[in-house]
Structures are given as structure tokens and as C-alpha cells.
Amino acid sequence: MLERSFRATRGSATLSSRPPVASQTRRLRCANVSSVGLPRRGCCGSRARRMRASLAASQVPSGSGGPDGVRRLVVAVGGLRWSGLTKYLARLGWSCWVVTAASPAGTEVANGVTVESCPRRRTLNDVYRWLRLRPGLQRVGRGPNEPFGEPLEQAALGWVARMRLEAAMLLSVPDHGRGWILRAAARARRLIAAVQPDAVVSSGPPHSTHLAAWLATRGRRTRWLVDLRDPWAGPIAATWRSSPAYQSLLSRWLSMRLERLVIPSANGVICTTRDFAAALRASYPGVSVEWVPNAADRELLPARSPDPFPGLGIVYAGTLYGTYDLGPVLRALRRFLDRHPPAAAQGTKLRIAGHIEPHHERALRLEVTARGLERFVESAGVLSREAALNLVARSRLAIVLAHRSEWQVPAKLYELVAMEIPTLVVAPGESPAVREAVRLGATVAAPDDVAAIERLMEALWLGRMSAPRDPNVEVLVDYRDRAARVSRVLAGMDGTAQPE
Structure with missing residues (x-):
């Protein structure tokens, strides 16, 4: 029974939605970029896991901002965290536009959020994985009673294994969202030009979302916040140190360089825990860091x-x-x-x-x-x-x-x-x-x-x-209650107070 159940058919995560809110005393305009069926971070050639990243633009009444005296915000966001937040921000009067690779073709409106499809491109890594998974070409695994291999952090990598690891990472850097970075950046840049936002927020993983936002905001005087749901180049939790991405010298070098490009270029960082925020402040003392815990819808x-x-x-x-x-x-x-x-x-x-x-x-x-x-x-x-x-x-x-x-x-x-x-x-x-x-x-x-x-x-x-x-x-x-705090953060107000 146990062995048979391990071979169960894989599925994918789904989210339901509700009708949009009609009242909009404030408007949040968003574009969401997501990648679908991407392998889990740090596992080259592993089973796929759905990832989401999004780009959003918003506007809130203010004495400054655009010609109409309204501030506008673009947010690159992801996963259930921002699906819940944008839903309840809409109920606070914000209006959102989302561009995503996960949505069906065309445009749909739900929860006060407009969703548009932006498919990701096929990459060389996709072709490589397809070839590996073709019938007859899969490597024969160990039997269920055979000793299992050690994780990478305990195994000594020979030069052949090291070269194979680095070659595999070369196909997937900066992460498995590489097929939609340029498309997401182009779509976001057009959205920013149309909305004229006061701020941009990018959220990862996949951390390639931040690269899309970096490209989308070049040459524009727009406030940009980076939302790190998980660490990027560091600090790395012990649970990730056996992953191929951490073991790869190329991947670690590139992740560090990209993080050092992105975070100092941004106007602020949002993360999910107080400990992570303290570590980021120590690494980037000149960058404002706030933390907003996750929640549930x-x-x-x-x-x-x-x-x-x-x-x-x-x-x-x-x-x-x-x-x-x-x-x-x-x-x-x-x-x-x-x-x-x-x-x-x-x-x-x-x-x-x-x-x-x-x-x-x-x-x-x-x-x-x-x-x-x-x-x-x-x-x-x-x-x-x-x-x-x-x-x-x-x-x-x-x-x-x-x-x-x-x-x-x-x-x-x-x-x-x-x-x-x-x-x-x-x-x-x-x-x-x-x-x-x-x-x-x-x-x-x-x-x-x-x-x-x-x-x-x-x-x-x-x-x-x-x-x-x-x-x-x-x-x-509840994200309903978290949204009010996030609204203050997005508007540039102090949102760091958190009850213990």
C-alpha cells in the first residue's frame, strides 16, 4: 500500500476567486507574473512545483503623486501570500491588474483584480528535462530496500559529479523562472508606463521576479520594494545547504551578485520574520527593511x-x-x-x-x-x-x-x-x-x-x-487583518509595529 501510494499522480495547486468589489475610493493597479510547473528551488531535474510571482500597480489618494494627485503602486508579488493580500486590499478600495503565466489565455476579473495571461518561454533546461524524462531514457533508480544515498552536503563530489552539477545549474540559473524574466519585464514596463506608479514591489521565490522588476524600473523614478518570502543569497537556513543550488559554486556566486545588484537598487525590503529582517539589516545597513508575517485567507x-x-x-x-x-x-x-x-x-x-x-x-x-x-x-x-x-x-x-x-x-x-x-x-x-x-x-x-x-x-x-x-x-x-498593515507599508507609512 505504501509503495503504491508513493506513485500517485501529481497534481497542482488551485485557488478560487470571488466577484470584484465595486466601490473603489482608492485604486491599486497590478500586474502579476507567475511561472507554472517549475521544479522546486534548488532541485535540478526534480518534480515540478507551481510557483507564482506577480507584478502589481496601485494608487492611493494623496497630496502628491500623478497629475490627479493620486499615488500609484506597481507590485511584483507571488504565491498565496499576495493572492490573499491583493484580495483584501481590493476590499479596502484598491484596484489590481495581474499578469500571470498561470492563468488561462485572455483576461478575467475577480476580487477586484484584473488577471492577464503572460506565458513563459520554453528554455533549454525544459528541453533537457524533457529528454531525461522520455520513456526508455530514465535512469534506473535504487530499489526500495537498497541503502539510500547521502545528501550532497555529506557526499564528496568528484570532479565529474562537480562538472555535471555546474552544467545543470548553468541551464537553470538564476532559477527556474528564467523563461519569463524578459517577458515579465516587458509587460511590467508597459504597465508602469500606462499607470505611472509611485512604487513597485517584487516578491520571490522565484527570485527571478526581482530581476524582472529591476529591468522594468530602469530609467524610471519609481519607488521599488523587494518582498523576500524566503532568503535569496543569504542567510541560508541549514535545511537548504544540501540542495544543488547551494552546493553549486556557479549558483551561489551568481545568486550573491544578483542579490547585491537588486537590493541596493531597491528603496526597501519586506520579509516575513523578525530574524530575517535583522539579518538583512546587518547585510544591507543602508536599506530600509520591514517584516510582514504570512497569514491565511x-x-x-x-x-x-x-x-x-x-x-x-x-x-x-x-x-x-x-x-x-x-x-x-x-x-x-x-x-x-x-x-x-x-x-x-x-x-x-x-x-x-x-x-x-x-x-x-x-x-x-x-x-x-x-x-x-x-x-x-x-x-x-x-x-x-x-x-x-x-x-x-x-x-x-x-x-x-x-x-x-x-x-x-x-x-x-x-x-x-x-x-x-x-x-x-x-x-x-x-x-x-x-x-x-x-x-x-x-x-x-x-x-x-x-x-x-x-x-x-x-x-x-x-x-x-x-x-x-x-x-x-x-x-x-487572517490576511483580512494583515492587509491594513500592508496598505500602510505600500503607501510609505510606518507598518513595522507588530503585536507579540
Whole structure:
């Protein structure tokens, strides 16, 4: 069952939309640029993952600005973060235009946002990956019972392997969005000329979005903000140091040079955690840095299902890569099932939804087999966003992994808390993920604290705990409330105050 489920068909994330808002006392004009089906950052030749990046222009009433006395803003943004923010900015009276590679051909309007299609070009790397994945040309992988290879940070690269790695990186630098950088820049430049914005915001990853914004703003006196949802050239979390992008000398050299080109050229930087903001201020003391945490769009999230999975339904919805490890959860699950046989008889199961890197897949198979958990672990592969959320809604415990993530908080934490699903964050020490989990009312366990994870499973099984009902949590996790702060930041006002 486990092996068969690992071969599940891959899907893609989807987002729903609502009708636009008619009242517009202020206007936000945006263009959004996104790339679809791009391999995950740092994994050359790996399975594809959808990425989004966008470019937006807006205007707000002011005593300065264009001829009509209105300030205008162009934002290069991405992912669920800015899908939620622009939606609620529209409800505050902003109007948005989005140019994206992910949308169908033509133009559509939703949530006060106009979306236009801007397809990405096919690149040499696309051809290379297509040739590698052709039937009969794929390399034969190791069997499920064979020892799995070491990650790159532990393996000694010979000169042949090093040359192959650098050649692979040469095909994909600066990242897998390279096929739409020039198209996005051209579209954004035309939009800026038409809108005459007062500011531009670019958001990544993919960090090639910042290059598109840099090109689009050359020769124009426009305020430009860079939104870094994840670090670019640094600081690099330990969980990424085994990735091909970090191991490649070419990739690291180019990322550093491009970051040093982009950030000093911008008028400011936005990031997602206080720790990341402090590191950026130390690296670029002359650049203004603000931090705006992620959140969730509660309107697009399902309620907890009235039809939960039998037994104790546990879910991990996310990618397994880098230092992320479900081993502690599996060990705790084995101990829990041994102490509570009725839970095993009633269908307790850990369900995994998301892409699993080959190294992690082999390690997971070995761990599951060694602990006799074949009947209690199931992988659904990569699901659509709707299917993944429905899987979470039927579960009684959700797992968030944040091993060695010194600068970031997994965005899924906000969605799980907003759905009122009891959530366990597996992370060490005083990391940003641990502090945010405590602030939001989630449970925290260190990666080596198997007993604490088992106690949480037991408490849920025996009905001793449920999701927190603190009404303040709704304000802390909803993009509706985050949008007001972002509106002040975009307008050039002080938006750094953040309740703890």
C-alpha cells in the first residue's frame, strides 16, 4: 500500500476567486507574473512545483503623486501570500491588474483584480528535462530496500559529479523562472508606463521576479520594494545547504551578485520574520527593511469536516526535502499504537500529501518498514490545493516540520491554525517557527522529543485537548487583518509595529 501510494499522480495547486468589489475610493493597479510547473528551488531535474510571482500597480489618494494627485503602486508579488493580500486590499478600495503565466489565455476579473495571461518561454533546461524524462531514457533508480544515498552536503563530489552539477545549474540559473524574466519585464514596463506608479514591489521565490522588476524600473523614478518570502543569497537556513543550488559554486556566486545588484537598487525590503529582517539589516545597513508575517485567507479554507477519518487521523501536507524528517513522528506513532491497540484497530493513520524528494522517500520507506507501520502510513502524492485542504479538514492532528529553519516560518502553519486543526510544530529551540507556533496556540516539540509527540497523540485520542478557540488568533492569522498593515507599508507609512 505504501509503495503504491508513493506513485500517485501529481497534481497542482488551485485557488478560487470571488466577484470584484465595486466601490473603489482608492485604486491599486497590478500586474502579476507567475511561472507554472517549475521544479522546486534548488532541485535540478526534480518534480515540478507551481510557483507564482506577480507584478502589481496601485494608487492611493494623496497630496502628491500623478497629475490627479493620486499615488500609484506597481507590485511584483507571488504565491498565496499576495493572492490573499491583493484580495483584501481590493476590499479596502484598491484596484489590481495581474499578469500571470498561470492563468488561462485572455483576461478575467475577480476580487477586484484584473488577471492577464503572460506565458513563459520554453528554455533549454525544459528541453533537457524533457529528454531525461522520455520513456526508455530514465535512469534506473535504487530499489526500495537498497541503502539510500547521502545528501550532497555529506557526499564528496568528484570532479565529474562537480562538472555535471555546474552544467545543470548553468541551464537553470538564476532559477527556474528564467523563461519569463524578459517577458515579465516587458509587460511590467508597459504597465508602469500606462499607470505611472509611485512604487513597485517584487516578491520571490522565484527570485527571478526581482530581476524582472529591476529591468522594468530602469530609467524610471519609481519607488521599488523587494518582498523576500524566503532568503535569496543569504542567510541560508541549514535545511537548504544540501540542495544543488547551494552546493553549486556557479549558483551561489551568481545568486550573491544578483542579490547585491537588486537590493541596493531597491528603496526597501519586506520579509516575513523578525530574524530575517535583522539579518538583512546587518547585510544591507543602508536599506530600509520591514517584516510582514504570512497569514491565511480564511474565506478560502474549508471548515473542519463533520466526517473525520476513523481512528486518529494525522496529516502532513507539504514537501519533504532538506533536513525535514518525519522520523520522530513515526517513532511516536509506533509507541502510541503499541499503548493503544484500539486506535490501531479503528484505522489510525498518518497521511502524507506533497512531493517527497528521492532521498527522503527511501528513508521514509526504510523507517516505515522497520517500525512495522505499513498499514498506518499512506502517501497521496502531490494533490490539488482543494484536495489537500479537504484531507487536512478530515484529520485530527496536523504536522508542521521546521527542522533547522532559522529564518522562516512555514506558511502552512497559519492555514492549519485558521482551520482550527490541532497542530504540532516539530522544530528546535527558539527558532522563528517555535515562537510563532506558541503565539498562535499550536503545540511545539523538539525533533528528538518523541515522548512529547506521543503524549500529544494520546491526549487527542482520549479527548483531553482540542484546537484553541482564542478569538485573538483570528486576527493573527487572517490576511483580512494583515492587509491594513500592508496598505500602510505600500503607501510609505510606518507598518513595522507588530503585536507579540
